[in-house]
Amino acid sequence: MKPYVSALNATLKPVNVLVRDMQIEPQSFDRVLSSMCTEPHPVARKAAERFLATNPGDPGTYPNVTALEEDAIATLGEIAGLEDPAGYVASGGTEANIQAVRIARDRAETRTLNVVMPESGHFSFQKAADVLGVELRIVPTDDDFRADLEAVRSCVDAETAMVVGVAGTTEYGRVDPIPELGEIARSVGALLHVDAAWGGFVLPFTDHEWHFGHAAVDTMAIDPHKMGQAAVPAGGLLVRSDDLLDELAVDTPYLESTSQATLTGTRSGAGVASAVAAMDELWPEGYRRQYARSRHNAEWLANALEKRGYDVVDPTLPLVAADLPRSTFDALRDEGWRISRTGTGELRVVCMPHVSREMLASFIGDLDRLEVRASVPVASGD
Numbered sequence: 039m040k041p042y043v044s045a046l047n048a049t050l051k052p053v054n055v056l057v058r059d060m061q062i063e064p065q066s067f068d069r070v071l072s073s074m075c076t077e078p079h080p081v082a083r084k085a086a087e088r089f090l091a092t093n094p095g096d097p098g099t100y101p102n103v104t105a106l107e108e109d110a111i112a113t114l115g116e117i118a119g120l121e122d123p124a125g126y127v128a129s130g131g132t133e134a135n136i137q138a139v140r141i142a143r144d145r146a147e148t149r150t151l152n153v154v155m156p157e158s159g160h161f162s163f164q165k166a167a168d169v170l171g172v173e174l175r176i177v178p179t180d181d182d183f184r185a186d187l188e189a190v191r192s193c194v195d196a197e198t199a200m201v202v203g204v205a206g207t208t209e210y211g212r213v214d215p216i217p218e219l220g221e222i223a224r225s226v227g228a229l230l231h232v233d234a235a236w237g238g239f240v241l242p243f244t245d246h247e248w249h250f251g252h253a254a255v256d257t258m259a260i261d262p263h264k265m266g267q268a269a270v271p272a273g274g275l276l277v278r279s280d281d282l283l284d285e286l287a288v289d290t291p292y293l294e295s296t297s298q299a300t301l302t303g304t305r306s307g308a309g310v311a312s313a314v315a316a317m318d319e320l321w322p323e324g325y326r327r328q329y330a331r332s333r334h335n336a337e338w339l340a341n342a343l344e345k346r347g348y349d350v351v352d353p354t355l356p357l358v359a360a361d362l363p364r365s366t367f368d369a370l371r372d373e374g375w376r377i378s379r380t381g382t383g384e385l386r387v388v389c390m391p392h393v394s395r396e397m398l399a400s401f402i403g404d405l406d407r408l409e410v411r412a413s414v415p416v417a418s419g420d
C-alpha cells in the first residue's frame with residue numbers, strides 16, 4: 039500500500055464509531071474552573087439557535103442579522119464609554135486583537151513598525167505580529183503584574199504603531215494603567231489598544247479607569263462570549279471612529295454590500311444574535327449582580343487557599359492564582375477538575391458565571407482530602 043493510502047486508512051474510522059461520536063455529549067461546566075467562556079445565558083442560547091443559519095458577512099442577503107449587529111455595537115459602545123461607536127462582532131478576542139494591530143500597521147507612516155505590549159498580554163498578539171509582519175516588543179510587568187510604565191516609556195520610539203494595555207489580564211486579572219499608557223502612546227504618535235476581551239463585562243462595576251471615556255483609547259477588544267454570557271463565537275472589536283474601521287475595509291465585488299471590514303468572510307449570525315440577546319437581558323443590572331457574585335466567590339476561594347497555607351495572588355477581578363504543588367495540581371485534575379496553570383506554574387481559577395460557591399466548596403473539599411492523603415506516611419511493609 040502506498041504510504042499516503044495507509045495513512046489515510048489509519049485516520050478513517052468505521053461507520054459505527056462515527057455514529058457513536060455524533061452522540062457524544064458536550065462538556066458539562068460543573069467542574070470547569072479554567073475557562074474564560076461560560077454557559078450562555080438561556081436567552082443567548084435561544085437567539086444563537088434561531089440565527090445559526092444567518093451570515094452577517096453578507097448584509098445584502100441577511101439584513102436582519104446585520105441590524106442586530108448594529109445593536110450589538112451600540113451596546114458595546116455604551117459599556118465601553120464610547121459615543122458613536124464603530125466596530126463589529128468578531129470571532130473572539132484573537133480576531134479583535136489581530137485587527138487592531140492591522141489598523142495600527144496600516145495607519146503608520148513608517149515601513150518598519152513595532153507594537154509594544156506588557157508581558158501579561160495575550161498570545162494572540164504573537165499571532166498578529168507573525169501574520170502582519172510587525173515587531174512585537176514585550177516589556178516586563180511590575181510587582182503587581184501590571185505594565186511597568188518606565189519599561190514601556192523606554193521601549194517606544196518613532197516606529198511604534200501601537201501600545202497595548204490589558205484591562206483584565208488572562209493570568210492574574212490585572213488592569214494596566216490605561217490613561218498613562220494612552221499618554222505614552224500619544225507621545226510617539228502611536229495608537230492605544232485596550233484588550234478588555236475578558237474584563238470588559240466586569241470593569242464597568244469597578245473603579246478602574248479602562249475605557250474610551252477614561253483615556254485616549256483608539257481600539258478595544260471586548261468579548262460578549264466571555265463574561266458577557268453570549269454563545270461562542272461572539273467577540274467584539276470597537277474603534278473610536280469610523281475612519282479607523284475604514285483601514286480594514288476591502289471591496290466586495292460580488293456582494294450587494296460594497297466593502298467588508300471583518301477578517302473572516304462568512305461568519306455565524308449565532309454569535310451576533312446571542313450577544314444582543316445577552317446584553318439586552320443583562321446590561322447593566324444583570325452583569326452588575328453577576329460581577330458581585332463572581333467577586334465574592336473569588337474572595338472566598340482566595341481566603342480558603344490562604345488559610346491552608348498557599349501563597350495567593352490577591353484577586354482584583356474575579357480570577358484567583360495560587361501556588362499549589364505540582365503533584366496536588368495533577369491530583370485535582372485527575373479528580374476531573376478542569377484547572378490550568380499560569381506561565382510560572384500557579385493554579386489559576388477563573389470565577390466565571392457558571393462557577394458557584396458550591397462548586398468551589400467541593401473543589402476545596404477535594405483539595406483537603408488529597409492533602410490529607412498526601413501527608414499520611416506510606417506503610418513501609420517491614
Ligand SMILES: Cc1ncc(COP(=O)(O)O)c(C=O)c1O
Pocket residue numbers: 074129130131132133135160162204206207208233234235236259261273
Ligand atoms: C485578555 C484576553 N485577550 C484575548 C483573548 C483571546 O480571546 P479568544 O480566545 O476569544 O480569541 C483572551 C482569551 O482568553 C484573553 O484572556
